Amino acid sequence: MTAPKRIFIDGEAGTTGLQIRERLDGRADVALVSISADDRKNPAAKAGIFENVDLVVLCLPDDAAKESVALADTLGDKAPKILDASTAHRVAPGWTYGFPELCAGQADAIKAASRVGNPGCYATGAIAMLRPLVDAGLVAVDATCAIHAVSGYSGGGKAMIAAYEAGQAAPFELYALGLEHKHIPEIMAYGRLAARPLFVPSVGNFRQGMLVSLPLALESLPGKPTAADLEAALQSHYAGAKYVRVMAPEPGGKLEPQALNNTNDLEIRVYANEAHRQAVVVAKLDNLGKGASGAAVQNLELMLGL
Template sequence: MTAPKRLFIDGEAGTTGLQIRERLEGRADVTLASISAEDRKNPAAKAEIFKNVDLVVLCLPDDAAKESVALADSLGDKAPKILDASTAHRVAPGWTYGFAELCAGQADAIRAAKRVGNPGCYATGAIAMLRPLIDAGLLAADATYAINAVSGYSGGGKAMIAAYESGEAAPFELYALGLEHKHIPEIMAYSRLSARPLFAPSVGNFRQGMLVSLPLALDALPGKPDAAALEAALQKHYAGATYVRVMAPELGGKLEPQALNNTNDLEIRVYANETHRHAVVIAKLDNLGKGASGAAVQNLELMLGL
């Protein structure tokens, strides 16, 4: 029998870390190392754990994630593989992007990688729509697209979670209105956009779930495609994918964000009005699932051959 792989979640007390631990509980092929509360910021104690595990998952703020990577690098041949759930290394040289469905060969690249950046939640939804359509020539890489999104409040950190659960937060908020959201660099890099998108995120009074939408004027696109061509390109890209599915539009002209909660699934739908030559492509996912801990478990399985 093959020995279980040893993992350490650096920052396991946060939302993503807790959910990764929960998703791994009861598995015979994985054991989780832990560190005492007083040693969480002790480099020597962390180095000892790093030396004795196969993979470290970083669920830390960006600066702390960089410090942990530097610590791992100092261990030379004893360094573990690293999966970073922070923003710190998603577009960094030498790191592999952890969206296995990005393109042909991406899952194999993750399998072979020693350093993987786990995608952002909004970025996962946006890239899942944009990359196949750009690769198919249906969207121009140098055009400016608007991306709208709404997320459950669980992606906003402990202060936002506390504000919503105590009833103090607004029922709905647009935010990042300085138009400098931290997910934009990875959206551009992995969608192959050369023009910066207009990204407008928001948060609603529900814990988990996410909708990311891409409105399109069909006659402004290369070749002036119809909605069927958009859907066909998406279907082709995700043929055979386990976690990403292209679905028919739901009847009634409405779509809610929570149906995929506690899964690693992502669904894409194309809604259109051919009379007006307008369409909107929508990605639905769990911001804590395919948008965070679900993707992390998928990536560590690939990295460790589980």
């Protein structure tokens, strides 16, 4: 019997770390290694663990993630593979982007990588829509896209979760209106956008679930495509994908964000009014699933050959 792969979650007490642990709990092909609370910030203790595991998942703030990577760099051949769930290395040189469905060969690149950046939740939805359309020539690389999104409050960190669960937060709010959201660099890099998108995120009074929408004026797109052309390009890109599906639009012109909670699934729909030559492409996912811990488990399975 093959020995289980040893995994250390650096930052296992946070939301993403806890969710990854829950998804891996009970599996015979992995062994989860922990560190004592007293040693979480002890570099020597962490180095000792790093040397004796196959993979480290970083569920840390960006600066702390960079410190852990620097620590791993000192270990030479004894360094483990690293999957970083922070923003710190998603567009960094030498790191592989952890969206296996991004393009042909991306899953194989993740399998071969020793350093993988787990995608951001909003970025996952945005890139899932944009990349196939840009690759198909239906959205121009230099287009200025508007992207709107709403997430459950669980993606906002401990303070936001506490405020919502105490009934002290607004029922709905826009945020990051300084237009500097941390997911924009990866949306541009992996959505193949040369122009900075207008990204407007929001949070609602529900724990988890996410909708990311991309409104498009069809007459302004290259070749003036129909909604059927958009859907065909998306279907072609994701043919055979396990976790990403292109679905028919739901009747009634409504879409709720929570149906995929506790899965690693992502669904894309194209809503359109051909008379007005307008369309909205919408990605639905669990911000804690395909947007965080589900994607992390998918990536570590690829990295470890599980």
